[in-house]
Amino acid sequence: MDAVRKADVLIEAMSWIRRFRDRLVVIKLGGSALEDAQTVRNLLLDVLFMETVGMHPVLIHGGGKAINAAMKDSGLQPRFVQGRRYTDEATLDIVSRVLAGEICNDLVRQIREQGGDAKGLSYLGDNCLVGERLQLPDEHGQPIDLGYVGQVVKVDTDLIWNTVRSGTIPIIPSIAVDAAGQRYNVNADTAAAAVARSLDAEKLIFLSDVPGIMLDKHNPETLQSNLTFARCRELIADGTIESGMVPKVDAALDALTAGVRKVHIVDGRMPHSLLLEIYSDKGIGTEIVP
16 A cells, blocks of 8 residues: 555656746745754755756755854854844854855755755855845935845856756855845845846745744744735734845745746645645645746
8 A cells, every 4th residue: 555655646646747847936045944953954955956857946045043153152143133143254254154155065965965956056156146246225314234135136047048958957056146246145045036036936935933824923823824925915014024034035025926837835844845835736834927
Protein backbone atom coordinates (compact mmCIF):
# COMPACT_ATOMS: atom_id res chain seq x y z
CA MET A 1 0.00 0.00 0.00
CA ASP A 2 2.91 2.37 0.66
CA ALA A 3 4.00 1.95 -2.95
CA VAL A 4 0.48 2.74 -4.19
CA ARG A 5 0.35 5.88 -2.04
CA LYS A 6 3.68 6.98 -3.44
CA ALA A 7 2.37 6.46 -6.96
CA ASP A 8 -0.75 8.50 -6.13
CA VAL A 9 1.42 11.36 -4.88
CA LEU A 10 3.50 11.29 -8.07
CA ILE A 11 0.39 11.29 -10.25
CA GLU A 12 -1.06 14.25 -8.33
CA ALA A 13 2.23 16.12 -8.74
CA MET A 14 2.51 15.34 -12.46
CA SER A 15 -0.01 17.93 -13.66
CA TRP A 16 1.69 20.63 -11.59
CA ILE A 17 5.13 19.58 -12.81
CA ARG A 18 3.95 19.86 -16.42
CA ARG A 19 2.29 23.23 -15.77
CA PHE A 20 5.38 24.82 -14.22
CA ARG A 21 8.05 23.31 -16.46
CA ASP A 22 10.41 26.03 -17.75
CA ARG A 23 8.74 28.60 -15.47
CA LEU A 24 10.77 30.77 -13.12
CA VAL A 25 10.04 30.99 -9.41
CA VAL A 26 11.72 33.37 -6.95
CA ILE A 27 12.16 32.04 -3.41
CA LYS A 28 13.06 34.25 -0.47
CA LEU A 29 14.81 32.43 2.37
CA GLY A 30 15.32 34.09 5.73
CA GLY A 31 14.28 34.34 9.36
CA SER A 32 14.09 31.21 11.49
CA ALA A 33 14.33 28.99 8.42
CA LEU A 34 18.03 29.86 8.17
CA GLU A 35 18.82 29.02 11.78
CA ASP A 36 18.30 25.26 11.81
CA ALA A 37 20.72 23.20 9.73
CA GLN A 38 18.23 20.40 8.99
CA THR A 39 15.56 22.90 7.91
CA VAL A 40 18.01 24.47 5.47
CA ARG A 41 18.94 21.05 4.07
CA ASN A 42 15.25 20.18 3.55
CA LEU A 43 14.55 23.48 1.81
CA LEU A 44 17.55 23.16 -0.50
CA LEU A 45 16.52 19.60 -1.35
CA ASP A 46 13.10 20.98 -2.38
CA VAL A 47 14.78 23.66 -4.48
CA LEU A 48 16.96 21.03 -6.15
CA PHE A 49 13.89 18.88 -6.87
CA MET A 50 12.21 21.86 -8.54
CA GLU A 51 15.24 22.40 -10.77
CA THR A 52 15.42 18.69 -11.57
CA VAL A 53 11.81 18.55 -12.84
CA GLY A 54 12.27 21.57 -15.09
CA MET A 55 11.38 24.60 -12.99
CA HIS A 56 13.85 27.49 -12.67
CA PRO A 57 14.28 28.42 -8.98
CA VAL A 58 16.06 31.64 -8.01
CA LEU A 59 16.97 31.85 -4.33
CA ILE A 60 17.31 35.19 -2.49
CA HIS A 61 18.30 35.32 1.17
CA GLY A 62 18.72 37.62 4.11
CA GLY A 63 20.25 36.70 7.44
CA GLY A 64 19.21 39.15 10.12
CA LYS A 65 19.91 36.99 13.16
CA ALA A 66 23.33 35.93 11.90
CA ILE A 67 24.13 39.61 11.33
CA ASN A 68 23.00 40.46 14.88
CA ALA A 69 25.27 37.74 16.26
CA ALA A 70 28.24 38.97 14.23
CA MET A 71 27.63 42.56 15.36
CA LYS A 72 27.52 41.44 18.99
CA ASP A 73 30.85 39.65 18.53
CA SER A 74 32.28 42.92 17.18
CA GLY A 75 30.88 44.96 20.06
CA LEU A 76 28.28 46.72 17.91
CA GLN A 77 24.67 47.29 18.97
CA PRO A 78 22.03 46.84 16.22
CA ARG A 79 19.72 49.83 15.75
CA PHE A 80 16.55 49.83 13.71
CA VAL A 81 14.77 52.83 12.18
CA GLN A 82 11.28 52.29 10.72
CA GLY A 83 11.99 48.56 10.56
CA ARG A 84 15.30 49.00 8.72
CA ARG A 85 18.71 48.22 10.20
CA TYR A 86 20.69 51.44 10.52
CA THR A 87 23.81 50.66 8.49
CA ASP A 88 27.01 52.61 9.06
CA GLU A 89 30.29 51.57 7.45
CA ALA A 90 31.18 49.07 10.19
CA THR A 91 27.72 47.49 10.05
CA LEU A 92 27.82 47.38 6.24
CA ASP A 93 31.10 45.47 6.35
CA ILE A 94 29.54 42.90 8.70
CA VAL A 95 26.33 42.63 6.65
CA SER A 96 28.35 42.12 3.46
CA ARG A 97 30.62 39.50 5.01
CA VAL A 98 27.79 37.52 6.62
CA LEU A 99 25.41 37.58 3.64
CA ALA A 100 27.71 37.32 0.60
CA GLY A 101 30.76 35.77 2.18
CA GLU A 102 29.25 33.26 4.59
CA ILE A 103 25.55 32.45 4.10
CA CYS A 104 25.58 32.61 0.28
CA ASN A 105 28.72 30.50 -0.01
CA ASP A 106 27.32 27.96 2.44
CA LEU A 107 24.06 27.61 0.49
CA VAL A 108 26.02 27.11 -2.74
CA ARG A 109 28.18 24.46 -1.04
CA GLN A 110 25.18 22.56 0.32
CA ILE A 111 23.38 22.45 -3.04
CA ARG A 112 26.52 21.11 -4.68
CA GLU A 113 26.90 18.50 -1.94
CA GLN A 114 23.34 17.32 -2.73
CA GLY A 115 24.24 16.81 -6.38
CA GLY A 116 23.10 20.08 -7.88
CA ASP A 117 24.87 23.17 -9.12
CA ALA A 118 24.54 26.68 -7.71
CA LYS A 119 26.30 30.01 -8.01
CA GLY A 120 26.33 33.09 -5.83
CA LEU A 121 25.45 36.29 -7.68
CA SER A 122 26.81 39.19 -5.63
CA TYR A 123 29.32 42.03 -5.54
CA LEU A 124 32.02 39.44 -4.82
CA GLY A 125 31.77 38.19 -8.41
CA ASP A 126 28.88 38.54 -10.83
CA ASN A 127 26.56 41.13 -9.32
CA CYS A 128 22.89 41.24 -10.34
CA LEU A 129 21.32 43.79 -7.95
CA VAL A 130 21.83 47.47 -8.76
CA GLY A 131 20.77 49.82 -6.01
CA GLU A 132 20.63 53.32 -4.64
CA ARG A 133 20.34 54.85 -1.18
CA LEU A 134 16.86 54.47 0.31
CA GLN A 135 15.18 57.70 1.35
CA LEU A 136 12.32 57.41 3.83
CA PRO A 137 10.44 60.44 5.24
CA ASP A 138 9.86 61.07 8.94
CA GLU A 139 6.55 62.33 10.35
CA HIS A 140 7.41 65.83 9.10
CA GLY A 141 8.33 64.69 5.61
CA GLN A 142 12.05 65.11 6.16
CA PRO A 143 14.46 62.37 4.99
CA ILE A 144 15.60 59.90 7.64
CA ASP A 145 19.27 58.98 7.87
CA LEU A 146 19.48 55.18 7.48
CA GLY A 147 23.14 55.06 6.53
CA TYR A 148 23.95 52.60 3.76
CA VAL A 149 20.44 51.16 3.46
CA GLY A 150 19.34 50.85 -0.15
CA GLN A 151 16.69 49.73 -2.55
CA VAL A 152 16.94 47.78 -5.78
CA VAL A 153 16.49 49.95 -8.87
CA LYS A 154 17.66 47.50 -11.54
CA VAL A 155 18.14 43.75 -11.87
CA ASP A 156 20.55 42.11 -14.31
CA THR A 157 17.96 39.73 -15.72
CA ASP A 158 20.26 38.46 -18.48
CA LEU A 159 22.77 37.27 -15.88
CA ILE A 160 20.06 35.42 -13.94
CA TRP A 161 18.50 33.84 -17.03
CA ASN A 162 21.89 32.74 -18.36
CA THR A 163 22.60 31.16 -14.98
CA VAL A 164 19.34 29.18 -14.76
CA ARG A 165 19.51 28.08 -18.40
CA SER A 166 22.90 26.53 -17.71
CA GLY A 167 21.28 24.30 -15.08
CA THR A 168 22.68 26.37 -12.22
CA ILE A 169 20.62 27.71 -9.32
CA PRO A 170 21.31 31.41 -8.61
CA ILE A 171 21.82 32.34 -4.94
CA ILE A 172 21.46 36.09 -4.37
CA PRO A 173 22.29 37.81 -1.06
CA SER A 174 20.27 40.98 -0.37
CA ILE A 175 23.07 43.47 -1.09
CA ALA A 176 22.87 45.94 -3.97
CA VAL A 177 25.66 47.97 -5.58
CA ASP A 178 25.42 51.34 -7.33
CA ALA A 179 27.29 52.55 -10.41
CA ALA A 180 30.17 53.83 -8.27
CA GLY A 181 30.60 50.47 -6.53
CA GLN A 182 28.99 51.52 -3.24
CA ARG A 183 27.29 48.62 -1.48
CA TYR A 184 23.87 48.92 0.17
CA ASN A 185 22.05 46.78 2.70
CA VAL A 186 18.66 45.93 1.17
CA ASN A 187 15.59 44.39 2.80
CA ALA A 188 15.49 40.81 1.50
CA ASP A 189 11.70 40.76 1.04
CA THR A 190 11.74 43.85 -1.17
CA ALA A 191 14.81 42.56 -3.03
CA ALA A 192 12.98 39.30 -3.79
CA ALA A 193 9.95 41.23 -5.03
CA ALA A 194 12.16 43.38 -7.28
CA VAL A 195 13.77 40.30 -8.81
CA ALA A 196 10.39 38.60 -9.31
CA ARG A 197 9.00 41.71 -11.01
CA SER A 198 12.00 42.10 -13.30
CA LEU A 199 11.97 38.45 -14.34
CA ASP A 200 8.19 38.27 -14.80
CA ALA A 201 8.27 35.26 -12.46
CA GLU A 202 5.51 32.69 -12.33
CA LYS A 203 5.64 32.71 -8.52
CA LEU A 204 7.25 34.56 -5.64
CA ILE A 205 7.52 32.49 -2.47
CA PHE A 206 8.34 33.90 0.94
CA LEU A 207 9.60 31.22 3.33
CA SER A 208 8.53 32.51 6.73
CA ASP A 209 8.46 31.31 10.33
CA VAL A 210 4.65 31.38 10.44
CA PRO A 211 2.14 29.14 8.56
CA GLY A 212 0.94 32.06 6.46
CA ILE A 213 -1.55 34.88 6.99
CA MET A 214 -3.94 34.22 9.87
CA LEU A 215 -6.96 36.29 10.90
CA ASP A 216 -5.94 35.58 14.51
CA LYS A 217 -2.18 35.12 14.83
CA HIS A 218 -2.71 33.00 17.94
CA ASN A 219 -5.09 30.58 16.21
CA PRO A 220 -3.65 28.46 13.35
CA GLU A 221 -7.18 27.45 12.36
CA THR A 222 -7.70 30.99 11.01
CA LEU A 223 -5.00 30.47 8.35
CA GLN A 224 -6.16 31.88 5.01
CA SER A 225 -5.23 29.56 2.16
CA ASN A 226 -6.15 32.10 -0.54
CA LEU A 227 -6.36 35.89 -0.43
CA THR A 228 -6.86 38.57 -3.06
CA PHE A 229 -4.90 41.79 -3.43
CA ALA A 230 -7.85 43.85 -2.18
CA ARG A 231 -8.44 41.63 0.86
CA CYS A 232 -4.79 41.93 1.88
CA ARG A 233 -5.06 45.71 1.75
CA GLU A 234 -8.11 45.50 4.04
CA LEU A 235 -6.26 43.27 6.52
CA ILE A 236 -3.31 45.67 6.63
CA ALA A 237 -5.64 48.66 7.14
CA ASP A 238 -7.52 47.06 10.06
CA GLY A 239 -4.34 45.83 11.76
CA THR A 240 -4.90 42.09 11.22
CA ILE A 241 -1.67 41.99 9.21
CA GLU A 242 0.83 43.75 11.44
CA SER A 243 4.45 44.14 12.48
CA GLY A 244 7.04 42.25 10.42
CA MET A 245 4.38 40.72 8.16
CA VAL A 246 3.45 44.15 6.72
CA PRO A 247 6.60 44.74 4.60
CA LYS A 248 6.42 41.13 3.42
CA VAL A 249 2.82 41.50 2.25
CA ASP A 250 3.53 44.97 0.79
CA ALA A 251 6.35 43.43 -1.24
CA ALA A 252 4.01 40.65 -2.34
CA LEU A 253 1.38 43.14 -3.52
CA ASP A 254 4.00 45.20 -5.39
CA ALA A 255 5.08 42.03 -7.20
CA LEU A 256 1.49 41.19 -8.17
CA THR A 257 0.96 44.72 -9.47
CA ALA A 258 4.02 44.33 -11.67
CA GLY A 259 2.76 41.08 -13.21
CA VAL A 260 3.95 38.23 -10.97
CA ARG A 261 1.14 35.71 -11.18
CA LYS A 262 0.98 34.41 -7.62
CA VAL A 263 2.72 35.00 -4.30
CA HIS A 264 2.94 32.40 -1.55
CA ILE A 265 3.79 32.80 2.15
CA VAL A 266 4.84 29.42 3.54
CA ASP A 267 6.24 28.13 6.82
CA GLY A 268 9.78 27.22 5.84
CA ARG A 269 10.27 25.17 9.02
CA MET A 270 7.84 22.48 7.84
CA PRO A 271 9.65 19.66 6.00
CA HIS A 272 9.19 19.94 2.22
CA SER A 273 6.83 22.90 2.56
CA LEU A 274 7.93 24.19 -0.85
CA LEU A 275 6.97 21.00 -2.66
CA LEU A 276 3.67 20.70 -0.79
CA GLU A 277 2.75 24.27 -1.69
CA ILE A 278 3.63 24.04 -5.38
CA TYR A 279 3.08 20.43 -6.41
CA SER A 280 -0.10 19.43 -4.58
CA ASP A 281 -3.79 20.18 -5.15
CA LYS A 282 -4.12 21.92 -1.79
CA GLY A 283 -1.19 23.99 -0.56
CA ILE A 284 -0.20 24.52 3.05
CA GLY A 285 0.45 28.27 3.24
CA THR A 286 -1.25 31.44 2.01
CA GLU A 287 -1.58 32.09 -1.70
CA ILE A 288 -2.08 35.73 -2.72
CA VAL A 289 -3.55 36.41 -6.16
CA PRO A 290 -4.39 39.63 -8.05
